[in-house]
Amino acid sequence: KSTFDPKEHQHMRYNPLRDSWVLVSAHRMKRPWKGQVEKPSEDNIPRHDPNNPLCPGSTRANGEVNPEYDSTFVFENDFPALQPDAPDPGSDHHPLFQTKAARGVCKVMCFHPWSDITLPLMQPGEIRKVIDKWVELIEELGPTYPWVQIFENKGAMMGCSNPHPHCQVWASSFLPNEPALADRTQRAFLQEHGEPMLVQYARKEAQVQERVVVENEDWLIVVPYWATWPFQTLLLPRRHVLRLTDLTGKERDSLASIMKRLLTKYDNLFEISFPYSMGWHGAPTGTHLTEDMSHWQLHAHYYPPLLRSATVRKFMVGYEMLAQEQRDLTPEQALLTFVDVPMRK
Amino acid sequence: KSTFDPKEHQHMRYNPLRDSWVLVSAHRMKRPWKGQVEKPSEDNIPRHDPNNPLCPGSTRANGEVNPEYDSTFVFENDFPALQPDAPDPGSDHHPLFQTKAARGVCKVMCFHPWSDITLPLMQPGEIRKVIDKWVELIEELGPTYPWVQIFENKGAMMGCSNPHPHCQVWASSFLPNEPALADRTQRAFLQEHGEPMLVQYARKEAQVQERVVVENEDWLIVVPYWATWPFQTLLLPRRHVLRLTDLTGKERDSLASIMKRLLTKYDNLFEISFPYSMGWHGAPTGTHLTEDMSHWQLHAHYYPPLLRSATVRKFMVGYEMLAQEQRDLTPEQALLTFVDVPMRK
Ligand SMILES: O=P(O)(O)O[C@H]1O[C@H](CO)[C@@H](O)[C@H](O)[C@H]1O
Ligand SMILES: O=P(O)(O)O[C@H]1O[C@H](CO)[C@@H](O)[C@H](O)[C@H]1O
Numbered sequence A, B: 001k002s003t004f005d006p007k008e009h010q011h012m013r014y015n016p017l018r019d020s021w022v023l024v025s026a027h028r029m030k031r032p033w034k035g036q037v038e039k040p041s042e043d044n045i046p047r048h049d050p051n052n053p054l055c056p057g058s059t060r061a062n063g064e065v066n067p068e069y070d071s072t073f074v075f076e077n078d079f080p081a082l083q084p085d086a087p088d089p090g091s092d093h094h095p096l097f098q099t100k101a102a103r104g105v106c107k108v109m110c111f112h113p114w115s116d117i118t119l120p121l122m123q124p125g126e127i128r129k130v131i132d133k134w135v136e137l138i139e140e141l142g143p144t145y146p147w148v149q150i151f152e153n154k155g156a157m158m159g160c161s162n163p164h165p166h167c168q169v170w171a172s173s174f175l176p177n178e179p180a181l182a183d184r185t186q187r188a189f190l191q192e193h194g195e196p197m198l199v200q201y202a203r204k205e206a207q208v209q210e211r212v213v214v215e216n217e218d219w220l221i222v223v224p225y226w227a228t229w230p231f232q233t234l235l236l237p238r239r240h241v242l243r244l245t246d247l248t249g250k251e252r253d254s255l256a257s258i259m260k261r262l263l264t265k266y267d268n269l270f271e272i273s274f275p276y277s278m279g280w281h282g283a284p285t286g287t288h289l290t291e292d293m294s295h296w297q298l299h300a301h302y303y304p305p306l307l308r309s310a311t312v313r314k315f316m317v318g319y320e321m322l323a324q325e326q327r328d329l330t331p332e333q334a335l336l337t338f339v340d341v342p343m344r345k
Helices: A026-030 A124-141 A177-193 A197-208 A249-269 A286-290 A318-322 A331-340 B026-030 B124-141 B177-193 B197-208 B249-269 B286-290 B318-322 B331-340
Strands: A011-015 A020-024 A073-076 A099-101 A104-110 A147-154 A166-172 A212-215 A219-222 A233-237 A276-281 A299-303 B011-015 B020-024 B073-076 B099-101 B104-110 B147-154 B166-172 B212-215 B219-222 B233-237 B276-281 B299-303
Touching: A104 A124, A124 A147, A124 A166, A124 A249, A147 B318, A166 B318, A177 A197, A177 A276, A197 A212, A197 A219, A197 A233, A212 A249, A212 A331, A219 A249, A233 A249, A249 A331, A276 B318, A299 B318, A318 B147, A318 B166, A318 B276, A318 B299, B104 B124, B124 B147, B124 B166, B124 B249, B177 B197, B177 B276, B197 B212, B197 B219, B197 B233, B212 B249, B212 B331, B219 B249, B233 B249, B249 B331
Parallel strands: none
Antiparallel strands: A011 A020, A011 B099, A073 A104, A099 B011, A104 A166, A147 A166, A147 A276, A212 A219, A219 A233, A233 A299, A276 A299, B011 B020, B073 B104, B104 B166, B147 B166, B147 B276, B212 B219, B219 B233, B233 B299, B276 B299
């Protein structure tokens, strides 16, 4: 019998944050692809389009006029999935027909006045302003809401309906499924092992250096051992940090710098403006602000859909939806691809 | 304060099979869509293409020649994600770097010799042969493997790389995440309520008739109360059935008939060959074949991606990946859309 080689032999890897397994079948990369190809991302975006509701000076759906902003700009989503005042559906429900109240606010945050720029092309000082605004939003919404989800959908492939560089912030009266799961797993890990899960994880990854994409004094970005998406990454502070609001000024600067390095790598991987969904997970807020949340470690997930090229994506469909997530190259193979990518802009 | 109206007020619904919540924000349908539009599905598929490895008489990647089959045809996937003989990765792993063995087989099953036909256009007798073959595959692989996942990815949008009507069967040496979850939740429900979850659920849905898409003497298809995808459906037997292998001949016939009715509705919804991923969940097999699995009820999930039209899909991206699934119309509104759909072919 041959010895186990992760590049040749399918196996499963455990995702300790999600308490679930991913099937890794690296030999599947050999299969020819005759399925759907994606449209290459648009590259003729005008710097300023008066009809784009995200541009400075534009009129939005609700009639409001955007200021002539010259850095970041935050406004309430005109079609919010969460509103602050939805009535309560009551509580006397059959176990198979359960409904629960959901309240919150949805905001949109423009990163820059120009539509034809993206985070990796922005100056570190401009990215720092984005980070400062994220911190402000957590400070503003955190006391009221237990969860403030900051996320960016980048690229049409990721359902982004506006090319202007922006992210969204959805704050909710409840802890959504994914953070509730991460809360449970991180809590159990600290209890069992005496150290926060992702603090230990960052230290181990920094030691073995098998999956580190970029790093600096304060931060580490890895293709996690349990990555699901082909070029998924996990951004981690080196020290124990609960929330974005706990970062020092120096850490915000070094975060701007490492984000720029990661996103430049992404863009150069297939020589396109790389699509992804990303988001921040920090310790829950609201009433949790005064609780012991030391099992949490701040982190950001990057979930990019592409697999082989600018136009061939990984489809998470039949088997993945009905049985288990599956990937076609090992995280270590993904890392090697990253290492080969030049850092030019 | 106004009274709660699910069509106007966002709320959460509980998915008892997945023990998680979905955010329902029906008012989001009002938002304009300027994002990615999908390519309409191809409609110039030749009935027979000698270069298509799924056609009768074609030579496949491994050099084998397909027989001139005239009904269903099953062969081993030439690029399998699971193979029967992968070496064991060992078991002495750090808790954050856990690997587990994964073994199995992957098969492809053609539904029909023609490439330009789909299940809803096939005769009930032809669909019955597909069902008979599914049963045979569970009989063949079930004794060896605890889980035999039958699934169909239909349409390029769902990552299907070959237009020839077919499904896949991936049998594994492990219980994947999704069935492991459904096993846990169904087991707990039976223990607590004295009746299998989905037997009770089908009975209730048949009574209230608010979410029933189609039904017959043996089967019921509903937009589940906790549906995530806009036009998601759940296919349920009326009586308690553990596995496809337990169906009577009459139930296989009525299954063929109700599948044809559902899929015809789907095709007529936006007047295209409707894309989806579907798959069967029955009680686990392998050593579970001799255990008490009466908490299970056989069911099939249909997960179609489209939201508003043939070309506008629902993107499960940023918020959905990082926080919680979210839908833009209520399951009852989806049902009303189904009811309005004519049954013409
Ligand atoms: O096996 P296929 O049809 O080539 O591939 C398709 O289905 C598989 C199982 O759901 C997925 O892993 C692939 O991403 C998808 O493209
Ligand atoms: O709010 P947007 O950018 O219009 O919409 C996008 O992001 C949302 C949050 O992830 C998703 O629910 C939508 O399906 C997606 O198209």
